[in-house]
Amino acid sequence: MDDLWSAVAIGVGATLVMDGWGLVRKQLLGIPPADYALVGRWLGHMAHGRFRHERIAAARPIPAEALLGWGAHYLIGVVFALLLVAMCGAEWLRQPTLLPALVWGMVTVAAPFLLMQPGMGAGFAASRTPRPNAARLQSLITHSVFGLGLYGSALLLNAFKGV
Structure with a gap:
């Protein structure tokens, strides 16, 4: 059970x-961070049977979409960490x-490329965005930072545990 909570x-x-990288990226490069309210909107519409949108920003807002989107974002991060531990072992x-x-972390970029972006109207691997290759690169960098965060968080947790 300790491994699960870890x-x-x-x-x-x-x-x-x-998320910290998203804020740094905004300051350094002027690229706005992801809008997780739109993820919440997309997920909220799924409850009504709508899984794909031409442009999620134009879809009807969902009550508490920001809370839903941010919650899903963190839940997905936890699921990805659990899968890493399942693959690598508790050691x-x-x-x-x-x-x-x-x-x-880099493999997890498949989730937005194959599911989220097509469902939200950005196309397969951001193909319907104004600059698809730039969007793909930013997604890959962000998910690589997530991978670094997995490693750094594990090191930090071990330091706190005194391992």
Whole structure:
């Protein structure tokens, strides 16, 4: 059970790192962070049987969409951390290594490329955005930062535990 809670903490920590990167990226590059309210809107419309939109920003707003979107964002981060631990084994929690976390972070970019972006109207791997290659690169960088966050959060957790 301790390993489960450790993976949850690592997922939350990695997602916080990813969100911190979004704020840094805005300051350094002028690229706005992801709008998780729109993710909440997309998810909220699923309850009514609508899974795909031409442009999610133009869809009818959903009550508490920001809360839903942010909650889903952190839940997904936790699920990704749990999957990393399931693949690498609980030993990774006690002796985390960078490579599996970084590679897994990059693999998780498949979720927005294959599910979220098409469902929200941006097309497969951001193909319907004004600058698809730039959007793809930013997604890959952001998910790589998530992978670094998985590793860093595991190291930090171990430091707090005195491992």
